[in-house]
Amino acid sequence: MAAATAVVTPSGLEDGVSRSRGEGAGEVVVERGPGAAYHMFVVMEDLVEKLKLLHYEEELLRKNNLKPPSRHYFALPTNPGEQFYMFCTLAAWLINKAGRPFEQPQEYDDPNATISNILSELRSFGRTADFPPSKLKSGFGEHICYVLDCLAEEALKYIGFTWKRPTYPVEELEEETVPEDDAELTLNKVDEEFVEEETDNEENFIDLNVLKAQTYHLDMNESAKQEDILESTTDAAEWSLEVERVLPQLKVTIRTDNKDWRIHVDQMHQHKSGIESALKETKGFLDKLHNEISRTLEKIGSREKYINNQLEHLVQEYRAAQAQLSEARERYQQGNGGVTERTRLLSEVTEELEKVKQEMEEKGSSMTDGAPLVKIKQSLTKLKQETVQMDIRIGVVEHTLLQSKLKEKSNMTRDMHATVIPESAVGSY
Numbered sequence: 001m002a003a004a005t006a007v008v009t010p011s012g013l014e015d016g017v018s019r020s021r022g023e024g025a026g027e028v029v030v031e032r033g034p035g036a037a038y039h040m041f042v043v044m045e046d047l048v049e050k051l052k053l054l055h056y057e058e059e060l061l062r063k064n065n066l067k068p069p070s071r072h073y074f075a076l077p078t079n080p081g082e083q084f085y086m087f088c089t090l091a092a093w094l095i096n097k098a099g100r101p102f103e104q105p106q107e108y109d110d111p112n113a114t115i116s117n118i119l120s121e122l123r124s125f126g127r128t129a130d131f132p133p134s135k136l137k138s139g140f141g142e143h144i145c146y147v148l149d150c151l152a153e154e155a156l157k158y159i160g161f162t163w164k165r166p167t168y169p170v171e172e173l174e175e176e177t178v179p180e181d182d183a184e185l186t187l188n189k190v191d192e193e194f195v196e197e198e199t200d201n202e203e204n205f206i207d208l209n210v211l212k213a214q215t216y217h218l219d220m221n222e223s224a225k226q227e228d229i230l231e232s233t234t235d236a237a238e239w240s241l242e243v244e245r246v247l248p249q250l251k252v253t254i255r256t257d258n259k260d261w262r263i264h265v266d267q268m269h270q271h272k273s274g275i276e277s278a279l280k281e282t283k284g285f286l287d288k289l290h291n292e293i294s295r296t297l298e299k300i301g302s303r304e305k306y307i308n309n310q311l312e313h314l315v316q317e318y319r320a321a322q323a324q325l326s327e328a329r330e331r332y333q334q335g336n337g338g339v340t341e342r343t344r345l346l347s348e349v350t351e352e353l354e355k356v357k358q359e360m361e362e363k364g365s366s367m368t369d370g371a372p373l374v375k376i377k378q379s380l381t382k383l384k385q386e387t388v389q390m391d392i393r394i395g396v397v398e399h400t401l402l403q404s405k406l407k408e409k410s411n412m413t414r415d416m417h418a419t420v421i422p423e424s425a426v427g428s429y
Contacts, residue, residue, distance in 0.1 A: 040142040043149050044075045050152040051090075053161060060093050074144045083139030084111065087148065091118045094151035098125070098158045111137060122147060125154045 048071050061068055069086060077083075088105040095102040100121055105114045115133045122129050127150045135143040308315075366372070 040075045040145045041072055043142070043145040044073070045071050047074075047145060047149045047152055050149070050156060054094075054097060054152065054155055054159070056090075056093070060089070064089065074140050074148065077138070077140050080139045083144075084137065085139075087136070087139055087144055088114050088118070090148055091151055094148065094155050095121050097155035098151065100124070118147065122150060125150070127154075 048069070057068060060066070066086070066089070074083065074087065085107060092102050092104050095118070102117070102121060112133070115136050118136075119129045119133060129147070131143050135141065136147065138144075
């Protein structure tokens with residue numbers, strides 16, 4: 001019998017009962033029995049049967065081209081990614097079958113959002129989900145089987161399916177003849193049983209008809225030769241060997257029918273007597289254990305009160321220290337905020353300083369570098385050459401212009417002389 005451990009909480013309450021998963025931390029959770037690890041296999045088998053009742057093979061698997069899951073698909077880890085996608089697909093289909101609109105999840109959807117939506121729909125049905133959502137990311141386990149089983153039950157309720165009592169086939173019972181006295185074993189009954197047993201094992205048993213014939217002949221011989229048996233001539237050793245040889249063949253067994261109600265009644269009486277005898281012993285142990293636990297709890301309660309009274313001043317000091325700590329933390333946060341602001345200003349000033357240093361380095365490198373001076377000299381030389389060429393071109397142009405002016409002037413004088421002479425000649429005449 002598993003004993004629960006009692007825990008004293010700070011409020012002075014004893015806690016020695018088992019807690020369901022999902023309750024507050026600090027409470028004792030009594031370990032489940034060894035068969036609880038295999039409970040999800042049973043739930044998974046029930047889930048497969050419920051899915052078959054919902055016709056999931058025609059409505060879901062064939063439409064989405066999916067393989068039917070095995071009877072222990074979500075109970076054992078095989079492929080977490082594939083199992084999680086199958087879980088989301090089945091959950092969405094069951095929610096839709098239960099009359100709630102739910103979008104079919106895709107392969108690249110956020111798994112956290114999908115799990116949150118499925119759990120919210122599960123809670124809307126009035127089901128509890130007192131476990132972290134991360135338990136469903138693995139794609140297998142008891143939480144996966146629990147969620148799908150609850151959704152399948154809700155879908156069956158929505159379509160109006162109800163479980164009915166099972167109908168067992170009627171078995172034809174053979175008529176049994178109860179003898180007047182069960183302790184009396186008649187020869188005919190022994191013959192019938194031996195005939196039945198001969199078909200199973202002929203070597204271990206002898207035929208009773210032959211035995212009766214041999215007995216009849218022996219009786220006749222005994223009545224005819226009563227004087228001969230008065231003096232035995234049989235050796236005792238040979239007689240013992242013969243008895244050992246035929247003893248296995250003389251064994252008579254009566255088969256018991258397990259369907260007989262008398263056997264069941266006898267078994268019930270035996271179990272009842274065993275339970276009563278065990279209850280007497282167990283009740284004493286349980287009463288003793290109850291008394292010990294009660295005394296222990298009383299001791300713990302009194303000790304706790306004593307400790308609380310003795311440590312009351314320390315508790316007050318602790319509360320005062322907690323208040324000082326909270327004040328110090330507030331001051332630290334305020335100071336930390338000022339340090340953060342000044343650190344930001346320092347980083348800005350440092351960046352500006354780096355920029356100024358970079359500009360100074362660029363200007364210094366440009367001042368000490370002789371390449372620009374060489375380029376200037378080359379440019380001046382080139383300008384001088386171009387100036388000389390321009391002066392030559394200007395001289396040539398001036399010379400050409402002067403020649404054209406002189407030529408034009410000579411032409412004008414010539415024309416003037418040509419016009420003046422004829423006028424004089426006309427005047428003389």
